[in-house]
Amino acid sequence: MSSPIDLRNPGRPIHIGVVLLNSVTEQLDIAPVGFFSGISASFLKDVPPNMFPDELKAQALDFVFHWVTETGDAPAALTGNMNVVPTDSFTSCPQLDIVLLGATKINYHASETEKAFLRKIHESCAAFLCVCGGFDPVLSAGLLEGKTATAPRFLLPSLRESAPGTNWVERRYVVDGKIWTTGVLLNGLDMVVAFAKSVWGGKDGDDGNGKGGLVDVMASGGGWPQRDVEYRDDNAPPLFKV
Numbered sequence: 201m202s203s204p205i206d207l208r209n210p211g212r213p214i215h216i217g218v219v220l221l222n223s224v225t226e227q228l229d230i231a232p233v234g235f236f237s238g239i240s241a242s243f244l245k246d247v248p249p250n251m252f253p254d255e256l257k258a259q260a261l262d263f264v265f266h267w268v269t270e271t272g273d274a275p276a277a278l279t280g281n282m283n284v285v286p287t288d289s290f291t292s293c294p295q296l297d298i299v300l301l302g303a304t305k306i307n308y309h310a311s312e313t314e315k316a317f318l319r320k321i322h323e324s325c326a327a328f329l330c331v332c333g334g335f336d337p338v339l340s341a342g343l344l345e346g347k348t349a350t351a352p353r354f355l356l357p358s359l360r361e362s363a364p365g366t367n368w369v370e371r372r373y374v375v376d377g378k379i380w381t382t383g384v385l386l387n388g389l390d391m392v393v394a395f396a397k398s399v400w401g402g403k404d405g406d407d408g409n410g411k412g413g414l415v416d417v418m419a420s421g422g423g424w425p426q427r428d429v430e431y432r433d434d435n436a437p438p439l440f441k442v
Contacts, residue, residue, distance in 0.1 A: 205297050205326055207297065207298075207326050207327070207399045207400075208399055208400060210261070210262075210297075212262075213262040213263060213264045214236075214261060214262065214263050214264070214297045214298065215263075215264045215266060215294060215295065215296050215297045215298070216233065216236055216263055216264070216265050216266065216296070216297065216298045216299075216300065217265075217266040217267075217268050217288075217293065217296035217298070217299050217300070217321065218230050218233055218265070218266070218267050218268065218284075218300045218301075218302075219268050219269075219299060219300070219301050219317075219318070219321070220267065220268065220269050220276035220284060220286065221269075221270075221304050221308070221310055221314050221337060222269075222270060222308075222311065222314070223277075223304035223305045223308040224277045224278065224279060224304060224305050225276065225277070225278050225279070225302050225303070225304055226278070226279050226302050226303045226304075226332065226333070226385055227278040227279050227280050227282055228279075228302075228385045228386065228388070229302025229303050229331040229332050229333075229334060229385050229388055230278075230300055230302045230331070230388075231388065231389065232300065232329070232331065232388045232389055232391065232392035233265065233300055235389075235392045235393065235396060235418070235419075235422075235424065236261075236263050236265075236298070236392075236396075237263070237265075238418050238422060239259075239260060239261060239396070239400070239414055239415060239418055240260060240261060240262065240263045241257075241260035241261065241262050242262075242263075243260075244256075244257045244260045245257070245260075256413070256414045256417060257414075259400075259413055259414035259415075260414065261400075265287075266287050266288045266293060266294070266296065267284050267285070267286045267287045267288070268286060268287070268288045268289070268290065268293050268296075269286040269288075269289065269290075270289065270290050270311075270313060270314065270317070271289050271290075272286045272287075272288055272289025272290075272291075272292060273286075273289070274286075290313070290317045293321075295321075295324050295325075296321050296324075296325050297325055297326050297327070298325065298326060298327045298329065299321055299322070299325050299327070299328045299329065300329045300331070301318075301328070301329070301330050301331070301334040301337070301338065302331045302332065302333070302334045302385075302388075303331070303332045303333025303334055303336070303385065304333065304336075304337075306333065309340070310336075310337035310340055310341070314337060315337065315340060315341040315342075316341075318337060318338060318341045318343065319341050319342070319343065322338075322341075322343050322378070322379070325378065326378060327378050327380065327395065327399075328343075328378050328379045328380065329380045329388075329391065329392065329395065330379065330380065330381045330382070331382050331385060331387070331388030331391070332351075332352060332382060332383070332384050332385040332387070332388065333351075333352065334381075334382075335349060335350075335351050335381045338379065338381075339363055339366065343379065344363070344365075344366045344379070344381075345365045345366065346365060346366070347366055347367070347376040347377065347379060348366070348367040348368075348369060348374055348376045349366050349367070349368060349369075349374055349376065349379070349381040350368065350369055350370065350371045350372075350373065350374045350381050350382060350383055351368065351381065351383065352383055352384045353370060353383055353384070353431075356368050356370055370383075370430075370431065371383070371429050371430060371431070372387045372390050372391070372427060372428070372429045372430075372431060373387055373390055373391035373394060373429060375394075375395075375398075380395060383431075386425070389424060389425050390425050390426065390427050390429070392424075393419045393424045393425070393426050394426075394429070396415045396419070397415055397416065397419065400413070400414070400415045401413065401415050401416055402416075
């Protein structure tokens with residue numbers, strides 16, 4: 201079943217769900233949700249016109265943010281001794297339009313209940329964004345079979361052997377259908393900009409200086425990374441290269 205929503209012209213609030221598994225989630229993996237907040241009508245309505253023109257505010261979107269855990273009744277742990285109070289459980293969660301999933305502890309394996317939920321929301325969402333190790337539960341749920349994906353660079357050789365049904369490529373981020381995957385954690389920031397531009401970029405509207413519509417202005421003005429997807433601008437040591 202495909203998503204009934206057209207993200208570019210949604211006609212209703214867009215439901216974004218950050219799924220937190222029964223482990224500790226890397227806080228920087230789910231940080232990209234902040235980009236959506238930054239282009240939301242609820243955020244921009246309080247920004248004065250001299251800082252942000254009304255013609256760009258008119259392009260702002262309505263989002264509803266969901267923080268989803270299996271039971272929904274206890275705070276979810278993030279790295280850095282942070283906790284998130286969930287808004288929804290697997291059973292109470294409404295249909296999600298955009299899903300964001302980050303890495304858990306490296307030795308954590310998603311439960312059958314978690315994998316079933318991931319399959320369910322993948323079926324009806326418009327976009328499923330996996331950051332860093334967030335690919336792993338999606339892989340174990342069978343959602344990467346036959347797809348092209350990426351992962352942390354140092355894992356790619358072993359993944360090509362252990363999961364040959366997926367075409368593993370060395371890129372900062374990859375999209376295949378509705379699933380986006382990234383390299384390591386901070387590549388999620390590159391990915392969310394690329395995703396937002398692919399959906400909402402190029403809309404009519406200008407900031408008065410020829411810099412484009414809302415998403416383009418927020419990506420540039422906010423200093424969000426837009427690095428080379430092939431890592432050509434990267435100086436990582438050999439350990440992190442394939």
